[in-house]
Structure formats: structure tokens, C-alpha cells
Amino acid sequence: MIDLSWLIDPIYIVTIFFFIIGMHRMSHPLTARSGIVWAGAAMLLATIVTFFTPNLTNFALMAIAIVIGGGFGYFAAKRVPMTGMPQMVALFNGMGGGAAAAISAIALLGPATTAEGSLAVIGGLIGAVSFSGSIIAFMKLQGWLRPRPITFPGQQIANMAVLVLAVFSGICIILQPAWVPAGVAVFLPLFFVLALGFGLLMTLPIGGADMPVVISMYNAFTGLAVALDGFSFATPNYAMVVAGIIVGAAGSLLTINMAKAMNRSIANVFFGAFGATEESDVQIQGSMKPIEADDVAVMLAYADKVIIAPGYGMAVAQAQQKVKELMDLLESRGVQVKFGIHPVAGRMPGHMNVLLAEAGVSYDHLFDRDEINPEFESTDVVLVIGANDTVNPASHREGSPLYGMPILDVEHAKNVIVLKRGQGRGFAGIENDLFYRDNTRMLYGDAQETVGKLVQALKKL
Amino acid sequence: MIDSAAFWTAIYIVMLAAFTGYVIISRVPTLLHTPLMSGSNFIHGIVLVGAMVALGLATTPLEQAIGFIAVVLGAANVTGGYVVTERILQMFDRSGKKPQKEARK
Numbered sequence: 050m051i052d053l054s055w056l057i058d059p060i061y062i063v064t065i066f067f068f069i070i071g072m073h074r075m076s077h078p079l080t081a082r083s084g085i086v087w088a089g090a091a092m093l094l095a096t097i098v099t100f101f102t103p104n105l106t107n108f109a110l111m112a113i114a115i116v117i118g119g120g121f122g123y124f125a126a127k128r129v130p131m132t133g134m135p136q137m138v139a140l141f142n143g144m145g146g147g148a149a150a151a152i153s154a155i156a157l158l159g160p161a162t163t164a165e166g167s168l169a170v171i172g173g174l175i176g177a178v179s180f181s182g183s184i185i186a187f188m189k190l191q192g193w194l195r196p197r198p199i200t201f202p203g204q205q206i207a208n209m210a211v212l213v214l215a216v217f218s219g220i221c222i223i224l225q226p227a228w229v230p231a232g233v234a235v236f237l238p239l240f241f242v243l244a245l246g247f248g249l250l251m252t253l254p255i256g257g258a259d260m261p262v263v264i265s266m267y268n269a270f271t272g273l274a275v276a277l278d279g280f281s282f283a284t285p286n287y288a289m290v291v292a293g294i295i296v297g298a299a300g301s302l303l304t305i306n307m308a309k310a311m312n313r314s315i316a317n318v319f320f321g322a323f324g325a326t327e328e329s330d331v332q333i334q335g336s337m338k339p340i341e342a343d344d345v346a347v348m349l350a351y352a353d354k355v356i357i358a359p360g361y362g363m364a365v366a367q368a369q370q371k372v373k374e375l376m377d378l379l380e381s382r383g384v385q386v387k388f389g390i391h392p393v394a395g396r397m398p399g400h401m402n403v404l405l406a407e408a409g410v411s412y413d414h415l416f417d418r419d420e421i422n423p424e425f426e427s428t429d430v431v432l433v434i435g436a437n438d439t440v441n442p443a444s445h446r447e448g449s450p451l452y453g454m455p456i457l458d459v460e461h462a463k464n465v466i467v468l469k470r471g472q473g474r475g476f477a478g479i480e481n482d483l484f485y486r487d488n489t490r491m492l493y494g495d496a497q498e499t500v501g502k503l504v505q506a507l508k509k510l
Numbered sequence: 511m512i513d514s515a516a517f518w519t520a521i522y523i524v525m526l527a528a529f530t531g532y533v534i535i536s537r538v539p540t541l542l543h544t545p546l547m548s549g550s551n552f553i554h555g556i557v558l559v560g561a562m563v564a565l566g567l568a569t570t571p572l573e574q575a576i577g578f579i580a581v582v583l584g585a586a587n588v589t590g591g592y593v594v595t596e597r598i599l600q601m602f603d604r605s606g607k608k609p610q611k612e613a614r615k
Contacts, residue, residue: 138547140590412602
């Protein structure tokens with residue numbers, strides 16, 4: 050075969066260039082689509098040119114593995130409905146982490162200097178945690194595991210012990226102390242088992258509504274692991290290093306933003322087992338007042354301005370298409386309709402935006418919490434569809450577990466209609482004061498059905 | 511990564527890349543957080559390249575087995591990450607003000 054290995058570095062540089070351009074284009078909705086196409090083309094080039102790396106063998110195995118992995122990724126991603134996107138992102142992210150851990154394992158099996166070994170151990174630890182953690186997140190989002198926090202006594206201590214042991218085994222792999230004759234043969238498998246175990250234990254106590262933070266954090270983890278693995282080769286693979294670090298930095302910032310949006314520290318998200326216990330001793334004045342769909346339809350029809358505040362319940366009920374219909378009907382009657390979207394509504398960052406975009410709601414109707422909050426005062430009707438904690442004024446009450454979380458201030462609107470499946474509490478396990486307010490009415494039922502009824506009633510008016 | 515020149519080069523690269531990542535995300539509106547996350551999920555699929563090299567240089571059956579797993583996982587990360595991101599962005603495209611494009615399949 051002709052030696053084309055000189056092509057590798059220039060192509061990798063071009064790849065990174067297009068990754069950056071691609072992600073840059075993703076910062077605006079109109080150019081975003083072309084961004085991923087640019088990045089995709091670059092990735093394809095990088096993959097092809099890698100086949101020319103000197104001294105490679107096992108090409109048949111490589112081809113089979115690519116076909117299996119690529120085929121699985123393609124069909125899984127094509128077939129999943131839009132509501133299943135959070136778990137798909139978690140799953141593919143976990144697989145990247147797993148790949149990074151496996152690369153570390155191979156690097157540690159061969160001869161490695163202390164520096165290379167250390168980087169491979171850290172990369173392996175982060176990658177393995179990201180792998181098992183993401184798989185647990187995937188299972189929780191998919192409903193294969195209970196989405197509520199899974200806790201047991203002494204959990205924090207057990208988790209810490211597993212982490213410390215994993216780090217200890219990692220150090221033993223790097224230093225290969227003389228008092229362990231078998232050395233790597235013992236510690237390498239032990240290290241990975243412990244690292245995988247830690248990822249699993251760390252994710253079990255995290256509840257469903259905290260998943261936006263968790264998913265973006267593991268995304269950053271995988272990026273970091275990939276970057277560290279880039280150094281584990283005899284000649285560092287800078288494409289991996291740069292791409293990995295970019296993802297690591299971007300993911301970390303997104304994680305911090307998500308945690309801020311809930312006014313909680315990242316440590317609290319990961320170790321707080323938030324939502325495991327329910328608040329019980331708070332007395333709320335007033336009562337929940339139910340309302341019928343026909344009455345709501347009349348209110349909406351004669352309103353000047355309506356804001357819709359969606360939450361995870363809209364995703365569960367798959368109500369986004371009906372919501373779009375409702376919006377069109379109202380707009381045709383001259384009612385101004387906007388969407389107020391809380392940064393952590395749903396199960397991944399930007400979840401609600403994706404669902405509404407799928408339903409065909411144009412993005413100039415979608416407003417951020419900070420953009421929409423001043424507008425509630427002048428709003429006639431707010432429709433809260435399947436949201437709970439993100440609109441709970443308990444966050445203004447000192448001592449509440451939600452205290453300090455910036456919410457959508459829907460209570461300031463003239464009328465608030467809450468579409469809700471039943472009378473239960475939100476993810477945080479806290480009574481929602483909003484439901485008891487004088488200007489709030491409860492419209493019970495499955496969100497898709499209820500919005501459907503509203504649409505029917507509006508058509509008759 | 512043995513001599514000190516290479517070490518410092520690596521530090522420069524890491525620092526600049528971290529800046530790039532930071533700047534890119536701080537410009538992205540909340541609206542696009544999902545595609546951004548899923549897009550960066552695709553970008554770290556570059557791990558496939560490393561997995562291919564690791565498998566290609568593997569000599570023992572154990573190394574080959576681990577390398578094989580690495581490539582399977584890496585390939586799934588890349589293709590899955592791409593398809594998910596593309597599907598999400600397609601919807602923003604459609605919901606935008608531009609004339610509707612035919613779905614490219």
C-alpha cells in the first residue's frame with residue numbers, strides 16, 4: 050500500500066478546524082444545521098485517514114467493529130422518538146466514555162512511562178465513571194430503573210470507599226510496587242471494576258429531574274477522558290486532545306449553568322439525593338380549585354396575551370402537537386401566544402425547545418425564563434402544562450428545599466391554569482403553593498387529552 | 511510526551527482548546543442547548559480514531575478484544591451522536607422562518 054501516513058496530521062488539523070467552525074455555527078438556529086454537517090464531514094475524513102497510521106493490523110476486526118457499532122448507533126438514533134432523546138444522548142455519551150476507558154486499558158497493558166501511565170489511569174477512571182454513570186442515567190430515563198433517587202444507609206461512605214480503592218489500584222498500576230508480584234494483572238481489572246462501580250453508585254441516588262445536570266456533566270467527563278487518552282499513544286493524538294478538551298470545557302460550563310438555574314451546587318446535585326424525602330410540615334392556605342376545559346377555552350379565547358409554561362409532563366403526555374394546534378387557533382383569533390421555558394424544564398438542557406420545535410412552533414415564540422418573567426404581570430392567562438417545581442413559589446420561602454431557585458413567576462399573571470395529571474407533588478416532593486392561589490385553577494387529566502379538549506372547545510366558539 | 515518542550519506544547523494546546531470550548535458555549539442561546547450538548551457528544555466521538563489505532567496496534571488476544579470493544583463503542587458514539595444532532599437540528603430548521611426544506615434522507 051502507498052504510504053499516506055503524512056496525510057494524517059494535516060487532515061486532523063482540518064478536522065479540528067471544522068469541529069470549531071461547526072460548533073460555532075450551532076450558536077444560531079439558522080446556521081446550526083450546517084454546523085453539524087461540517088463537523089460530520091470532518092469526522093468522516095479523520096476516520097478514513099486514520100487507516101493510514103503506520104504499522105496498523107487487525108483491519109478486518111476494525112471493519113467489523115465499525116459496522117456493528119455504527120449500525121447500532123445509526124438505527125438506534127433514527128428510530129427513537131423525539132421524547133426519547135435525553136436517554137439516547139446519555140447512551141451514546143456513555144459509549145464514548147466506555148471507548149475511552151478501553152483505550153486506557155490497552156495503554157496500561159503495554160509498557161508505559163509514569164507520565165503516560167498516570168494520564169491513562171485518570172482517563173480510564175473518568176471514562177469508566179462516565180460509562181457506567183451514563184448507562185444508569187439512560188436506564189432511569191428509559192424507565193428501566195426507578196427514576197426517583199435510590200438510596201441506602203451509609204451510601205456516601207460506601208461510594209467514597211469505592212472511589213478511594215479505585216484511585217489506590219490506579220496508583221498501584223502506575224507504580225507497580227514490588228510487594229505485589231502479579232502487579233498489573235491484579236490491579237488493572239480491579240481498577241476498572243471499582244471505577245465502573247463508582248459511576249453506578251454515584252448515579253443511583255440522583256433523581257430524574259436532575260438529569261439535565263447529570264447528562265451534561267458526564268458529557269464533559271467523556272470529553273476529558275478522550276483528551277487524556279490522546280496522550281496515551283507513543284505520538285500524542287492531538288485531534289483527540291483538542292476535541293476532548295473543547296467538549297470538556299463546553300460541558301463543564303453547561304453543567305454549571307444548569308446547576309445555577311436551580312440555585313444548587315453541583316455537589317448538591319450529585320450527593321444530595323434531592324427529592325428522596327417529602328416535605329410534610331408546611332401548611333398552605335387555600336384549596337385547589339378545579340375548572341372545566343370549556344371554561345378555560347372561553348378564558349383563552351377572550352384573552353389578549355397567553356403564556357404557556359411547559360414542563361416534563363408535556364413530554365410524557367406527548368402533548369406538543371396539540372399545544373401547537375392550540376397556539377395556532379389562538380393566534381388566528383388575534384391572541385398573542387408565547388412560551389416561557391425554564392432552563393431545567395424536562396430531562397436535558399433545552400428539552401422543551403426541542404419538543405416544541407418538533408411540533409413546528411417557530412423559535413421566535415420560545416422565551417427564556419429571564420426574558421419572559423417581566424411579562425407575566427401583563428399576561429391574562431398562563432397555561433402551566435406538566436410543569437411543577439419550575440413554577441413553585443415555595444422557592445421564595447425560606448427553609449423550603451427549593452429555596453432560592455429562580456422560577457417562572459407565573460403567579461403574577463391574572464389567571465393561572467395548571468394542567469396536571471393528578472394531585473400529586475412534583476419531583477422535589479414539595480407541595481406547590483401555586484396550586485392553592487386564588488388566581489389558580491386546576492385542569493386535571495392527561496395533558497394531550499386536555500389540550501385536545503381545549504382545541505375542540507375553541508373551534509366551537 | 512517525554513521531553514519538556516513537548517510537555518509545554520501540550521499545555522498550550524490544552525489551554526487554548528479549553529478557551530475555545532468555553533467561548534463557543536457561552537455564545538449558545540438556551541434554545542439550542544440540546545443540540546449543542548448532543549453536538550459536543552458527537553465531537554468527542556473522535557475517540558473512534560484512538561480506538562482504531564489502539565486496536566490496530568494490538569498484538570495479544572486480550573488487547574484485540576478490548577480494542578474491538580473500544581471501536582464498537584466509539585463507532586456507536588460517532589454515528590449515534592451525529593444522527594441525533596442532525597435530527598434535532600432538522601426540526602429547528604423546519605420551525606424557523608426559512609422556506610421549508612425537503613427532509614434529506
